Amino acid sequence: METTSTSTIEEFASQEYKFGFVTDVEQEIVPPGLSEDTVRLISAKKDEPEWMLEWRLKAFRHWLTMDEPTWPNVHYPAIDYQAISYWAGPKKQGDGPKSLDEIDPEILATYAKLGIPLKEQEMLAGIAVDAVFDSVSVATTFKEKLHEVGIIFCSFSEAVRNHPDLVQQYLGSVVPTTDNFFATLNSAVFSDGSFVYVPKGVRCPMELSTYFRINAKNSGQFERTLIIADEGAYVSYLEGCTAPMRDENQLHAAVVELVALEGATIKYSTVQNWYPGDENGKGGIYNFVTKRGKCEARAKISWTQVETGSAITWKYPSVLLKGDGSVGEFYSVALTKGRQQADTGTKMIHIGKGTKSTIVSKGISAGHGQNTYRGQVKILKGADGARNFSQCDSMLIGDQCGAHTFPYIDVQNPTARMEHEATTSKIGEDQIFYCNQRGISTEDAVSMIVNGFCKEVFRELPMEFAVEAQKLLAINLEGSVG
Amino acid sequence: MLKIKNLHASVAGTEILRGIDLDIRHGEVHAIMGPNGSGKSTLARVLAGEESYEVTAGEAILDGKNLLDMDPEDRAREGVFMAFQYPVEIPGVSNTYFLKAALNAVRKYRGLPEMDAMDFLTLVRQKMKWVQMDDSLLHRPVNEGFSGGEKKRNEIFHMAVLEPRLAILDETDSGLDIDALRIVAEGVNLLRSPDRSFLLITHYQRLLNYIVPDYVHVLVDGRIVRSGGKELALELEEKGYAWLEQEVAQASAAQPVGA
Numbered sequence: 066m067e068t069t070s071t072s073t074i075e076e077f078a079s080q081e082y083k084f085g086f087v088t089d090v091e092q093e094i095v096p097p098g099l100s101e102d103t104v105r106l107i108s109a110k111k112d113e114p115e116w117m118l119e120w121r122l123k124a125f126r127h128w129l130t131m132d133e134p135t136w137p138n139v140h141y142p143a144i145d146y147q148a149i150s151y152w153a154g155p156k157k158q159g160d161g162p163k164s165l166d167e168i169d170p171e172i173l174a175t176y177a178k179l180g181i182p183l184k185e186q187e188m189l190a191g192i193a194v195d196a197v198f199d200s201v202s203v204a205t206t207f208k209e210k211l212h213e214v215g216i217i218f219c220s221f222s223e224a225v226r227n228h229p230d231l232v233q234q235y236l237g238s239v240v241p242t243t244d245n246f247f248a249t250l251n252s253a254v255f256s257d258g259s260f261v262y263v264p265k266g267v268r269c270p271m272e273l274s275t276y277f278r279i280n281a282k283n284s285g286q287f288e289r290t291l292i293i294a295d296e297g298a299y300v301s302y303l304e305g306c307t308a309p310m311r312d313e314n315q316l317h318a319a320v321v322e323l324v325a326l327e328g329a330t331i332k333y334s335t336v337q338n339w340y341p342g343d344e345n346g347k348g349g350i351y352n353f354v355t356k357r358g359k360c361e362a363r364a365k366i367s368w369t370q371v372e373t374g375s376a377i378t379w380k381y382p383s384v385l386l387k388g389d390g391s392v393g394e395f396y397s398v399a400l401t402k403g404r405q406q407a408d409t410g411t412k413m414i415h416i417g418k419g420t421k422s423t424i425v426s427k428g429i430s431a432g433h434g435q436n437t438y439r440g441q442v443k444i445l446k447g448a449d450g451a452r453n454f455s456q457c458d459s460m461l462i463g464d465q466c467g468a469h470t471f472p473y474i475d476v477q478n479p480t481a482r483m484e485h486e487a488t489t490s491k492i493g494e495d496q497i498f499y500c501n502q503r504g505i506s507t508e509d510a511v512s513m514i515v516n517g518f519c520k521e522v523f524r525e526l527p528m529e530f531a532v533e534a535q536k537l538l539a540i541n542l543e544g545s546v547g
Numbered sequence: 548m549l550k551i552k553n554l555h556a557s558v559a560g561t562e563i564l565r566g567i568d569l570d571i572r573h574g575e576v577h578a579i580m581g582p583n584g585s586g587k588s589t590l591a592r593v594l595a596g597e598e599s600y601e602v603t604a605g606e607a608i609l610d611g612k613n614l615l616d617m618d619p620e621d622r623a624r625e626g627v628f629m630a631f632q633y634p635v636e637i638p639g640v641s642n643t644y645f646l647k648a649a650l651n652a653v654r655k656y657r658g659l660p661e662m663d664a665m666d667f668l669t670l671v672r673q674k675m676k677w678v679q680m681d682d683s684l685l686h687r688p689v690n691e692g693f694s695g696g697e698k699k700r701n702e703i704f705h706m707a708v709l710e711p712r713l714a715i716l717d718e719t720d721s722g723l724d725i726d727a728l729r730i731v732a733e734g735v736n737l738l739r740s741p742d743r744s745f746l747l748i749t750h751y752q753r754l755l756n757y758i759v760p761d762y763v764h765v766l767v768d769g770r771i772v773r774s775g776g777k778e779l780a781l782e783l784e785e786k787g788y789a790w791l792e793q794e795v796a797q798a799s800a801a802q803p804v805g806a
Contacts, residue, residue, distance in 0.1 A: 494598070499635040501619035502595050502628075503649035503705065504656070513648065517639025517688065 095152040101125060103151050104253050110152060111222050111256075114229065124242035124252030131246045137408040138437040138469055139377050141314070141351065149285045149316060151254045195220060195259045195275045207271065216300075217262040218273055221289050224260035231262055235293055239322040239359045239385070247318040247379075248355040251287045255320065258288035263298040263329075272527055274303040285316040292322070294329035294364075301332040301527060314342075314376060316351050323358030323366055327388065330365045331358060334526050336534055339374035344403045344432070349376025356380065362388030362417065369525040371534045372399040372407060381439065383412035386420035386448075393422040396522040400538065401434030401466070410440035410471075415448040415481070424455040427519050430466035441473040444481040451481045459489045460518050462511070490518075512539040548573045548744050549713055554605035556593045562603070563589045565769035571713070574741040578755055579748050580780065581766035582788040587748045588632060590766070591717040594746075595629040596622050609713060623649075624656035626712030630702035630719050637689040642701065643671060645689045646708055653709060674707040678734040696727035703734040714738070715746045720754040732757030752784035767795045 095106060104125050108118040133144070195218065211218050217228060224232050242252040259275040277288060294300050304321075317339065325331050333356075342349025352375035358366035368382035378401075384393030395411035413422035428436040442453045459468035470487055492514050500510035516523070516535050523531045554567040563586045571577050581587050593600045594607060596619030607614045614622050637645065651661045662670070671685065678700045690698050699719055706714055716735070720728055735745070735758050747758060755763070755777060763779040764771045767788070772795050773779065783791075 493635070495635050496637055498597055498619060499631065499637070500645075500649075502623050502631075503645070503709065504620055504623040504653040505645075505649055506620050506652065509648065509652070513640055513645070514637060517637055520639035 093153070094150050097148050097150045099146050099149070099151060099254070107152055107254055107256065111225070113222075113225055116229075116233065117225055120236070120242070121253050121255075124249050125254075127243050128246070128249040128253055131249060133246050137379050138435070138439075138471075139379060139406040139408050141377055141406075144314075144316060144351070146250075151285060151287070152256060195273075211269070211271075211273075214267055214270065215264040216267060216269055217260065219260055221255075221258040221260050221291065224291070228260070228262070231293065232260070232291070235291060235322070235324050237322075239324060239357050240320050240355050245355060247353040248320050251289060251318050251320045251355070254285075255287045255289040258290045258319070259292075260290070261292040261300060261302065263294045263300045265295040266297040267295075268298070269300040272301050272303055274305065276305045285318065287317075288319045290319070290321040291324075292331060292333070293324045294326060294331050296326045297328040298326075299330045302334070303527065304333070304335045305338070314349055314351055316353070317375075318353045319355070321354070321356040321382075323356075325358060325360045325364035325366050325391075327361045328363045329361075330367075332367045333358070333369070333382070335368075335370040335372070336526075336537065337370065337372045337374055337378070338537060340376075341374045341403060341405050342376040349405075350374065351377045352380065353377075354380040356382035357385065357412075358383070358393075359385045360388055360391035360393065360417075360420075363390045364388055365392040365394070367392075367394040367396070367525065368411065369394075369396040369522065370398070370409075371522070371526070371537065372397070372409060373537055375407075376405060378405075378407040378409050380409045381411055383414070384422065385414045385416065386422065386451075387416045388420075389417040390419045391417055392420070394525075395422075395424045395426070395440075396525045397426045398429070398519045398522045398534070398538075399427070399436055399438075400429045400431075401436045402431040404433050406435045406437075408437040408439055410438045412441040413443070413453060415442075415444045415451040415453070418447065418449045418451075420448055420451045422451075422453045424453070424457070425521050426455075426457045427522055428457070428459045428468055429462065429515060429518070430459070430468050431462035432466060434466045435469070436467065437469040437471065439471045439473075441475070442483065443475045444478050444483075446477045448478050449480050451478065453481070453483050455483075455485045457485075457487045458518070459487075460515065461489065461491045462515075548610055549746075550606075550608045551594075552606050552608075554590075554593070554607060555603045556589060556600050557603055558589070558600050563600075563769055564593065567605070567766075567769075567771060569764065569771065571744045571746065573744060574739075575762065576739065576745040576747065576758065576760045578760040578763045578780065579746065579766055580750065580752075580763060580783060582792065583750070585766045586769045587750075587766050588717055591629055591715045591746070591748050594622075594715060595619060595627060620652070621656070623709075623711075624653050627715070628706050628709055628711035628713070629715040629717060630699070630706060632717040632719070632721060634690045634693075634698040634702055636691045636693075638691050640689050641686050642689050643667075643685045646671070646705060649705070650708060671708060674704060677707050677737050678704045679730050680704050695722045696724065699723055699727065699731055700734070703731050703738075707734065707738060710738075710743075712742065713744050713746065715748070717748045718750065719747075720749055720751065728754065729757060752780045755780045765791055767792055770795075 101122060104121050108121055208218060240248050242249055261273055263269050292302060323331050323333060339350035339352055360366055366384045370382065372378050382395060386393050393413050399407045399409050401407050410426060411424055424440055426438045428438055430436040438457045444451045455472060457470050461468055468489055472485060474483060476483065492511060496514055497507055497510045501507060515538055523534055526534055549571040551567050551569040554564055555562065556564040567590060579587050579590060589600060593602060594614060602615050609625060647667050654661060680700055684697060684701060690701060693701060719731060723731065747760060760777050763775055763777060765773040772791055
């Protein structure tokens with residue numbers, strides 16, 4: 066009988082990816098290959114100033130000297146960087162569409178299908194959206210309204226043209242061009258992304274959001290996001306992502322830099338739902354992402370992520386707690402099923418005095434999924450009275466999956482206080498039976514138990530996205546039980 | 548209402564129930580007593596549909612439908628409720644959220660509209676009083692960090708909200724002090740009605756001082772060896788189970804005893 070219960074739970078992997086459609090739009094894709102010429106081409110396509118091209122080339126030359134990291138607990142065939150196209154975008158963009166009327170209706174329809182309406186009359190109330198389609202930002206909503214309070218929210222390309230001083234001052238200030246293999250590659254070939262600047266003392270009146278969509282075949286997406294919250298400012302930002310179902314693997318190597326100046330707060334939430342590949346591990350997105358924020362005195366950066374997609378996730382949203390009394394938080398839910406692999410966690414680097422960090426990580430593995438938490442907490446010599454609390458919980462569904470935890474702790478200051486908790490649990494047959502006995506179906510029971518497990522993270526998400534995240538988990542858990 | 552005929556069940560290849568016959572009519576309270584390992588809890592779990600038990604023969608007909616053909620959730624929706632001996636914890640899921648999901652699943656099955664939050668809260672507040680349950684237990688995760696007594700009270704509270712046709716109490720008295728026992732029993736007594744039947748599984752007679760049964764059955768080695776009125780429980784209290792076990796052993800001396 067035990068085998069029956071295990072196998073019912075194992076049917077987990079079989080359900081379909083909802084966002085796997087392909088948009089039929091006329092696209093311009095540069096031929097695969099990577100060289101200095103590719104970098105120059107991208108820069109020329111974007112009509113970039115000379116300093117930007119130089120910055121890219123410097124990164125590219127450094128990248129040539131680097132090796133792909135092998136330490137993550139993920140396994141995949143070698144990536145041929147010459148077989149990838151580094152630029153894909155809807156045709157006839159020129160300087161980008163002047164208004165929504167100029168956007169290809171197919172693209173508008175795509176975002177509508179994804180639940181992200183870009184037309185003025187249908188816009189999501191209270192959320193400004195930047196929509197990135199392959200390499201290009203196709204639309205940013207509520208721009209004017211934000212402009213009234215001095216907030217800049219635009220595509221990265223636009224920022225390079227219109228706000229070069231800010232870009233030059235902060236680009237690479239948190240993730241330098243030499244940081245790591247994937248971040249350096251991104252620095253050389255990044256296409257588009259979002260740029261946010263919130264001026265001194267301004268509280269951003271709405272959620273800002275970027276929706277990334279990979280559409281083109283054989284292309285990589287290399288977006289770059291830079292968010293600057295000036296002294297005392299506040300901003301909450303959400304990122305969502307999906308991609309079509311394709312048999313080939315696609316590379317996504319993004320960089321996100323957050324700059325929180327004195328007393329500023331940045332809340333960055335991600336709901337990542339890239340195509341995970343089929344149940345046998347064919348296709349899916351390779352997601353190699355570098356996300357890092359820097360806090361000046363009394364600033365706060367909070368990362369919340371819900372990772373349900375991608376064939377491979379390699380991602381460690383981190384905080385450099387440079388200023389005294391600054392705060393870093395990391396709340397994460399990572400779900401792996403089918404053949405998905407995730408190696409994710411965070412780094413909290415305590416530099417300033419009285420700095421605080423909180424890490425809450427919830428890993429859920431089902432099917433043949435492999436879930437690794439990798440986190441580093443470093444307390445430097447000068448960080449008197451620094452405090453960290455870490456909690457890493459893993460939940461296993463079925464008996465073919467795995468959960469791994471690698472916490473690294475490095476304390477160089479004797480006044481630091483560290484707490485670390487870790488648990489591993491299985492969804493028990495007894496829990497499911499208890500729910501059944503009250504009239505609740507097994508499917509609803511699994512979803513309820515998993516959502517309960519993730520509650521501490523979900524409550525950090527903006528209200529409506531918390532609801533979305535719960536639904537997303539429920540969809541991903543559909544068919545997990547017979 | 549419930550007719551059990553020749554019910555045989557085993558777990559991991561070992562036969563535990565070896566031919567149970569039982570007839571429970573509407574509104575009756577039946578107590579199943581017996582020594583440890585006699586199969587009392589197995590009977591409860593088989594009726595509720597726990598998967599680790601395999602039914603090898605027999606039937607259990609609830610108002611014309613064979614329970615044993617149904618999934619556990621459908622049995623619950625048909626009106627079978629089991630108060631667990633060891634209620635399970637569900638971290639992060641609040642007691643009210645859980646109970647609302649349960650009630651609405653049951654209502655949906657019966658073609659009733661879902662109950663909205665306001666009506667549900669009114670219902671819950673009323674039923675909580677029956678088991679003198681503290682308000683805070685509503686918002687805490689299901690059974691997490693509850694004391695033994697709180698867990699058992701919570702089971703009766705679930706029962707009061709779900710209003711089953713057949714309520715099975717699996718050793719609900721175990722681990723309860725006398726005050727908690729009385730509260731639980733009062734809750735059950737409030738729920739007694741002409742259209743609701745009870746099956747009380749218990750090792751001790753003590754519970755039956757508070758919930759007075761119509762019938763008492765003694766289970767030994769997977770069979771009901773004696774049935775009687777409430778006075779049978781008192782006799783067992785006095786004499787223990789040993790004499791009945793001996794009787795059974797003698798009666799079956801001629802045939803080999805199962806493993």
